[in-house]
Amino acid sequence: MQSQMLVSMTKGFGRLRDERGMTLIEMLVTIAILGLVLAPLATAFTSAFSAELSQGNRFQAEQAARMSLNRMRKDMHCAHAVGGLAANVSGGWTIVLTETNASGVTDCPGLVQPNAASVQWCTVPVAGATSRFRLYRENDTSQACNGSVSTFEVDYLTSANPWTQPACTSGNYPTVAVALPVNVDPVKHPSSTYELDDQIALRNADACS
DSSP: OHHHHHHHHHHHHHHHHOOOOOOHHHHHHHHHHHHHHHHHHHHHHHHHHHHHHHHHHHHHHHHHHHHHHHHHHHHHHHOSEEEEEEEOTTSSEEEEEEOBOTTSOBSSTTSSOTTOOEEEEEEEEOTTOSSOEEEEEEOOTTSOOSSSSSEEEEEEESOSOOBOOOBOOTTSOOEEEEEEEEOSOTTTOGGGOEEEEEEEEOTTSOOOO
């Protein structure tokens, strides 16, 4: 009995001392099996990461659109007139809101910097992108609204001109229609556009006759 145990232990130690390892065929088979197992997992992780990144970008763009529309609404409510709505040299559009009254006084102090008579909002196309514009705000009348020094508001707008010329109905204040369509991937997902629309009255303007 003891001799059998010694033989067994000797064989076991012999296997432990064996340095031959795996053959090339065994290694290739192992690698192939690992590839078959890990490939779907890698694809699933990549898809999940891309979806999470896209969802995060979409949320941030939509949140920024809501905040910028709220800021734009304040500017338009305080404006006396729309001084200009035209294409700008950057390839987007600019709207100029006159914030001072006939006496040169701003009725909503704090919205614009001191001695500023107007506020500019503009869109600027993103180089190399299709149907992608950024929205900026500029309250320094000595600076052009072009995205270089202006305050960034929203990215991923799909429209170059989100405004319309003021509409006037007798007895009402002039109103500007605003549409902010946001889509982080309009090429692959054109139906996933999130759009904010509003009709904003210029409350400090003269009523339409």
